[in-house]
Amino acid sequence: MATKKAPELFYDESRFCGGCGHGIFNRILAEVLEEMDIVSDTIICSDIGCNHQFQFWMNVDAIVPPHGKMGAALTAMKRVRPDKNILTIAGDGGAYAIGLGETTSAALRNENVTMFVMNNTVFGMTGGQLAPTTMIGQKTASTPAGRNFVDNGENTDVFKLMKGMDIAYLARTSVTSPANINRTKKAVRKAIEKQQAGKGFSLVEVLVPCPTNWHMSPVDSMKHIDEVVSKVYELGEVIDR
């Protein structure tokens, strides 16, 4: 069987935990950047979180702003360098908790930038605490008995807020099968093309596994996304203008 060559912009091996979804997304993004031939015309703004490590093995221009401030940082980057593709890879904690104001403000202004948000339903890097996306009943390091509505509030589906906004593209995908990886790849490309066409803000949320903090095997983590997480966070394109 022919093996697909790794993207050339990888110069080292990833150090994510085995089965982590961030690694799959790194590969997807690297393939899209190479296929579109835009590696040197792209700057990736990375949030603090496990995902930020891509800079240690991907040969791309990157900036890491303070945690959660990607919406503001992307805005500044695009206004200073409108000639560049300005993207972020962020976690759901960074984009939707501490960064909810920056994320939604950039969307409300329809800034011409692109956000890729990895939703693993926890704060991964800091040990698996409750995130806005943690589902009702889900056990985390800070909710060992499971999230409950009275103490922790409803889980946040940011798409409910964003679907009424005047933005260019909003989609949710996953990485649990070759078909879902292909859908993610198409959504990533489409989001970047929206920016290139000057259409405004795009956000692709990707449901990814965090086997370490979910205390599951990589295989069970993928099943968990298909059987549980994607029932709460529905997959699909919500806005495409």
Ligand SMILES: Cc1ncc(C[n+]2csc(CCOP(=O)(O)OP(=O)(O)O)c2C)c(N)n1
């Ligand atoms: C201002 C600030 N507050 C808190 C932290 C601690 N911190 C680092 S990463 C992180 C959360 C990461 O979770 P997420 O964004 O979901 O990304 P993941 O690690 O799951 O990919 C937090 C709270 C920080 N670095 N800076």
Ligand code: SF4
């Ligand atoms: S802690 Fe979770 S999100 Fe972080 S690298 Fe490990 S599996 Fe990935």
